[in-house]
Amino acid sequence: MIRCTIAGAVRRAIFFITFFSKRLFMGFTCGIVGLPNVGKSTIFNALTSAKAAAANFPFCTIEPNTGAVPVPDPRLTDLAELAKSEKVIPTQVTFVDIAGLIKGASQGEGLGNQFLGHIRSVDAIAHVVRCFHDENVVHVDGEVSPARDIDTIETELIIADHDSVGKAISKLEKVAKSGDKEARARLDLLQILSDHLSCGKPARTAQLEGEPERIASVLGGLITAKPVLYVANCDESEVDHQPTPGGSHLIDQVATIAKAQGAPIVVISGKVESEVAELPLEERAEYLEALGLSGSGLDRLAIAGYQLLGLITFFTAGPKEARAWTAPQGWKAPQCAGRIHSDFERGFIRAEVIGYADYTQCGSELRAKEAGKMRVEGKEYVMQDGDIVHFRFNV
Numbered sequence: 034m035i036r037c038t039i040a041g042a043v044r045r046a047i048f049f050i051t052f053f054s055k056r057l058f059m060g061f062t063c064g065i066v067g068l069p070n071v072g073k074s075t076i077f078n079a080l081t082s083a084k085a086a087a088a089n090f091p092f093c094t095i096e097p098n099t100g101a102v103p104v105p106d107p108r109l110t111d112l113a114e115l116a117k118s119e120k121v122i123p124t125q126v127t128f129v130d131i132a133g134l135i136k137g138a139s140q141g142e143g144l145g146n147q148f149l150g151h152i153r154s155v156d157a158i159a160h161v162v163r164c165f166h167d168e169n170v171v172h173v174d175g176e177v178s179p180a181r182d183i184d185t186i187e188t189e190l191i192i193a194d195h196d197s198v199g200k201a202i203s204k205l206e207k208v209a210k211s212g213d214k215e216a217r218a219r220l221d222l223l224q225i226l227s228d229h230l231s232c233g234k235p236a237r238t239a240q241l242e243g244e245p246e247r248i249a250s251v252l253g254g255l256i257t258a259k260p261v262l263y264v265a266n267c268d269e270s271e272v273d274h275q276p277t278p279g280g281s282h283l284i285d286q287v288a289t290i291a292k293a294q295g296a297p298i299v300v301i302s303g304k305v306e307s308e309v310a311e312l313p314l315e316e317r318a319e320y321l322e323a324l325g326l327s328g329s330g331l332d333r334l335a336i337a338g339y340q341l342l343g344l345i346t347f348f349t350a351g352p353k354e355a356r357a358w359t360a361p362q363g364w365k366a367p368q369c370a371g372r373i374h375s376d377f378e379r380g381f382i383r384a385e386v387i388g389y390a391d392y393t394q395c396g397s398e399l400r401a402k403e404a405g406k407m408r409v410e411g412k413e414y415v416m417q418d419g420d421i422v423h424f425r426f427n428v
């Protein structure tokens with residue numbers, strides 16, 4: 034019997050790196066899910082239209098329900114100022130508005146299989162939960178109840194995963210019986226997962242032991258193995274409510290579940306955000322301030338979505354442009370160089386690196402160099418979040 038020894042965090046990290054590295058060039062995607070009428074499209078539309086206007090960024094609507102959103106990073110703004118960069122290019126996260134999840138979706142209700150196909154292809158999930166009251170907006174189950182809504186969605190996803198695992202088990206059983214060791218090992222993992230899912234628990238909390246790559250591959254197709262963040266879509270007057278696990282507020286119900294799952298929570302008002310998104314840029318801060326808000330909920334959502342996969346951001350900065358780049362944690366300098374251009378990776382010689390704190394303290398690249406703060410790093414260097422880098426290469 035396989036026993037539970039690998040810490041969830043380590044397993045998740047391996048899983049994300051393996052899968053994310055494959056998906057990196059397709060972009061990191063965060064699927065917005067939730068019951069009908071909870072505010073998914075409102076938030077998606079606000080997110081994409083506000084950000085498109087706000088960042089002077091080549092925003093793209095890949096499909097009507099898919100939009101790339103720049104991730105705000107004050108470090109990039111600082112660097113651009115210090116380097117006197119003409120252009121500023123932030124990193125981005127792609128949001129997908131996934132409609133069609135209702136009770137019974139796993140059995141083909143609503144958009145059923147179509148929905149499940151969409152959600153299987155994203156890297157992470159933003160689960161929007163209705164915490165707002167509005168008599169004019171019908172709740173599919175009669176009344177607003179965040180804990181019940183989360184349970185409804187999660188149950189559907191768990192059932193869908195349980196079906197997938199069942200199918201994978203049936204396929205492998207014959208091969209495993211013939212004495213194939215790899216098939217046997219995978220089958221053991223799948224059986225643990227099947228038991229775990231049938232107890233109503235998501236795959237991401239299953240305790241699995243064995244080869245990290247095998248575990249990653251077994252978890253790979255499962256929806257409930259993806260990292261999740263909760264978006265509490267609340268009343269306008271409650272956007273400054275501090276989510277408190279165990280508290281009595283509707284938002285607190287979401288916080289309690291998020292805490293139990295180790296998932297982040299973002300409190301947002303879809304209504305406020307969609308109003309803000311329609312304002313000219315220069316009026317937005319004032320409007321938020323008048324509502325007692327220090328910043329945009331959409332910024333927090335884009336940042337939380339980005340952080341969900343444990344990515345790092347490194348920078349390139351010069352007079353032409355200051356740019357933020359994304360890489361999974363643990364990537365070495367040549368791999369990161371390859372994010373910029375494949376020649377940089379192929380002909381990698383060295384990376385000249387200045388840490389963000391050193392760069393900003395010294396005030397410029399030149400002064401950082403003079404102060405001995407520029408490090409010359411080789412092929413084995415693991416890039417750190419906040420590194421400002423020049424890659425030297427020769428092809």
Ligand code: GDP
Pocket residue numbers: 067068069070071072073074075076165166167170266267268269302303304305
């Ligand atoms: P979806 O089905 O989850 O995509 O939900 P929609 O975004 O289409 O929203 C359903 C309804 O709820 C629409 O009439 C929205 O205007 C309304 N709605 C969305 N967010 C809020 C909110 O924060 N407050 C209020 N009062 N209404 C909202």
